[in-house]
Amino acid sequence: MSPLVRKPQEKYKLPTKYWLLILSAICVILMLFTFVFDIPLRPLNEVVSVTVVPLQKGISIVGEKLYSRKEMVKQMNELVEENNKLMKQVNELTMENDILMQDKIELNSLRTLYQLDETYSDYPKTGARVISGSTGNWFSTFIIDKGSNDGMKVGMNVLAGGGLVGRITEVGANWSRVLSIIDDTSNVSCMVLTTNDHLMVSGSLSTMENGYITFNQLSENAKGVEVGDKIVTSNISDVYLPGIQVGLISYMEKDSNHLSVSGYITPSVNFEHISEVLVITKLKTELE
Amino acid sequence: MKRFFIDLALILVFFVLQTTVFPMLKISSIIPNILIILVSCSGFMQGDREGMFVGFACGFLLDICSFDIFGFYTILYMLIGYLNGLLHNFFYLKDLKIPAIMIISSDLVCCLFTYFFLFLLRSRFEFGFYFLNIILPEVVYTLLVAVIIYPLLWVIEAYIFKKKNAESS
Numbered sequence: 153m154s155p156l157v158r159k160p161q162e163k164y165k166l167p168t169k170y171w172l173l174i175l176s177a178i179c180v181i182l183m184l185f186t187f188v189f190d191i192p193l194r195p196l197n198e199v200v201s202v203t204v205v206p207l208q209k210g211i212s213i214v215g216e217k218l219y220s221r222k223e224m225v226k227q228m229n230e231l232v233e234e235n236n237k238l239m240k241q242v243n244e245l246t247m248e249n250d251i252l253m254q255d256k257i258e259l260n261s262l263r264t265l266y267q268l269d270e271t272y273s274d275y276p277k278t279g280a281r282v283i284s285g286s287t288g289n290w291f292s293t294f295i296i297d298k299g300s301n302d303g304m305k306v307g308m309n310v311l312a313g314g315g316l317v318g319r320i321t322e323v324g325a326n327w328s329r330v331l332s333i334i335d336d337t338s339n340v341s342c343m344v345l346t347t348n349d350h351l352m353v354s355g356s357l358s359t360m361e362n363g364y365i366t367f368n369q370l371s372e373n374a375k376g377v378e379v380g381d382k383i384v385t386s387n388i389s390d391v392y393l394p395g396i397q398v399g400l401i402s403y404m405e406k407d408s409n410h411l412s413v414s415g416y417i418t419p420s421v422n423f424e425h426i427s428e429v430l431v432i433t434k435l436k437t438e439l440e
Numbered sequence: 441m442k443r444f445f446i447d448l449a450l451i452l453v454f455f456v457l458q459t460t461v462f463p464m465l466k467i468s469s470i471i472p473n474i475l476i477i478l479v480s481c482s483g484f485m486q487g488d489r490e491g492m493f494v495g496f497a498c499g500f501l502l503d504i505c506s507f508d509i510f511g512f513y514t515i516l517y518m519l520i521g522y523l524n525g526l527l528h529n530f531f532y533l534k535d536l537k538i539p540a541i542m543i544i545s546s547d548l549v550c551c552l553f554t555y556f557f558l559f560l561l562r563s564r565f566e567f568g569f570y571f572l573n574i575i576l577p578e579v580v581y582t583l584l585v586a587v588i589i590y591p592l593l594w595v596i597e598a599y600i601f602k603k604k605n606a607e608s609s
Contacts, residue, residue, distance in 0.1 A: 168489040172522055175496055176515055183511035200504045204455055211460040285463030287506040289470055289574050290554050295459070295505060321508065329505065336559070337508075357559075358569055361469075424469075 197324040201299070205327045208283040209297055216427065275393060277311070277430045278302070283327070292335040292355065296429060299326045307391050309432045315420030316340070316385060316396045317429055328431075333398065334360050334423055341389035342367070342398055345382040349374035353383065353398055353417060364402065368414035372406065379404060383417055393436055443600055447482065447490065450596075451497045454478045459505065470574070472581040473547055475502065477589050479521045480546040484539060485597045488525025495521025516553055520546050539590060540583065547582045551575040 284295035298304050300323045310317040310330050318332035333340055338355040351370035359366055370377065381401050387394040397420050404415030454474055462471050475498045483491020499517030503510050524546060530538050555570055564570070 168492060168522070168525075171489070172492055172518070175492070175518055179511035179515035179518070181511075183509055183515075186508065186510040196500075196504060196510070200501065203452060204459075204501060204505075207452065207456045208460050211456060215460065215464065284459035284505065286471070287459055287502050288473060288554075289578055290558065291506055293506050322504075336564070337562070357574070358564070358566060361573060 197322065201325040201327060205283065205295070205297070205324070208295065209281075212281065212283045212297075275432045275434055277432050280328075280429055280431055282427055282429060290357065291337070292332040292360075292423065293321070294330055294332070294426070295327050296330060296431070297327060298431065299324045299328050301325050303433060304328045304431065305435060307435055307437075309391075309393055309396065309436075311396065311430045311432065312421050312426050312428070314397060316392070316398050317421055317423075317426065319391055320431070330429070332423060334365050334419060340392055340398065341386045342383050343386040344370075344374070344377050344401075345384050347374060347376050347381075349377060350386055350388065351383070359416060363418060364416035365399070365419055366414065367401070367417050368407075368412065370404075370413040370415075372411050372413055374413070377401070377404070377413075389436070391436055393432060393434070442603070443486075443490075446596065446600065447494055448497075450478060450482075450593075451494060451501070455498065455501050467581060468577065470577040470581055472585045473550065473578060474582070474585055474589065475517070476520070476547045476550055477543055477582065477586045478593070479517050480524045480543050481539065481590065481593045483521040483524030484527060484542055485531055485593065486525070487528045488522050491521030491525035492518055493521075495519070512557065516550060520549060536590070540586070543586045543590075544579055544583055547579050548575070551578060 278298070280296040280298040282294050283297045286292055286294060296310075304320060304323050306320055306323055308320045310319060316333055318330045318335070318338065320328045321331045322329040331338055332355070333353065334355040336355055336357045340353045341350065342353045343350050349370060351367050353365060353367045356364075356366045367383070379401050383398045383401060385392040385394055385396045385398060399417040399419040402416050402418045404413055406413055454477075458471075458474050462474065465471075479491065479495045479498055482494040495517035496514060499514035502513040502517070506513070524542055527538070527542065552575070555567070555575065559570065560567070
């Protein structure tokens with residue numbers, strides 16, 4: 153029988169070449185669609201909510217338990233020793249604490265007197281667990297276990313250990329994707345805490361090898377900015393809330409155009425071991 | 441039908457391992473790309489059609505979880521699966537050289553495309569740096585992991601093949 157004639161009971165299968173063409177066309181259309189219009193693909197996100205996220209949650213919980221058990225055994229002996237030392241210290245510190253408490257009461261009353269600005273500790277926050285690390289070596293994104301069901305929205309700021317981690321770029325029903333500030337595509341508008349000079353902080357894969365992210369566009373006229381100065385998010389950023397700590401300047405150098413200064417920043421968050429993060433549930437656009 | 445469910449389970453397991461377990465097993469902050477092992481092996485062992493679909497599914501999950509321009513990894517992994525499938529006829533030669541070369545070249549292609557489209561086009565020109573610090577370690581680490589994973593995939597493939605032969609005869 154000629155190979156072109158199908159047996160009647162055999163089901164017709166579309167040749168692989170055509171499948172490849174059709175699927176490629178779909179991909180290209182989706183790429184153009186997301187690149188040009190920047191519209192999040194909600195229905196597709198739900199695929200991940202149902203399939204992968206429950207598994208990832210399970211594994212991250214088991215992994216955490218195993219890790220803490222291992223640490224517990226290791227630290228048992230150290231803890232006994234440390235306990236004795238600490239008991240002595242507690243006595244000393246109680247004394248000191250009493251004195252400090254008096255100072256604190258005084259400070260509080262002075263603060264209310266001067267009506268100091270709110271710090272970012274006053275933003276409403278919610279905790280979330282990191283359930284999945286980055287998928288490769290090129291980008292620094294991760295997935296947290298809270299999504300639109302818990303009130304997460306695209307653009308919310310993410311903190312850990314008192315410093316800025318990044319912002320939410322994609323939301324599913326029970327997960328969100330966070331783009332961290334060390335990612336090569338991330339840019340954050342920041343300012344120097346002491347002098348209020350504006351600068352742009354960019355993540356960089358090549359300097360992250362040594363633990364730095366880069367900054368640029370600091371005006372050359374900005375006098376008084378020194379290595380070691382604190383960098384916080386600026387009030388002119390359209391996604392990041394003002395006053396969140398980003399890091400410290402660790403190196404700076406005048407650009408060849410003699411108009412601006414650029415250099416390195418050491419981030420205040422240790423990005424190697426993030427297991428829990430805080431999400432600020434207020435968007436910049438909602439602030440008055 | 442059975443093959444479909446086994447493939448689906450493999451994709452999910454590999455993806456979850458890639459995103460949860462292997463980030464804990466980083467060697468000098470490099471994660472191996474085990475999804476490319478799965479895509480490459482599926483194409484190589486089962487043919488271009490299966491390789492294409494497995495690549496499509498893996499890239500699809502990666503796209504949702506990692507990158508803003510949706511479809512980049514989908515099309516890349518799908519093509520890699522398809523191209524590996526074209527060499528399906530060399531399977532069952534019982535030597536490990538060809539699959540090793542396939543996995544290495546697949547990972548290399550994947551890395552080079554990522555660098556070219558997502559880094560070079562954003563004027564990150566230091567190719568030497570990226571090649572030595574990211575691409576090369578990733579390829580080597582992936583190959584090391586493949587030495588463990590390939591026999592497992594081979595056993596699964598042999599099992600399905602045996603079942604299918606028993607049914608048809």
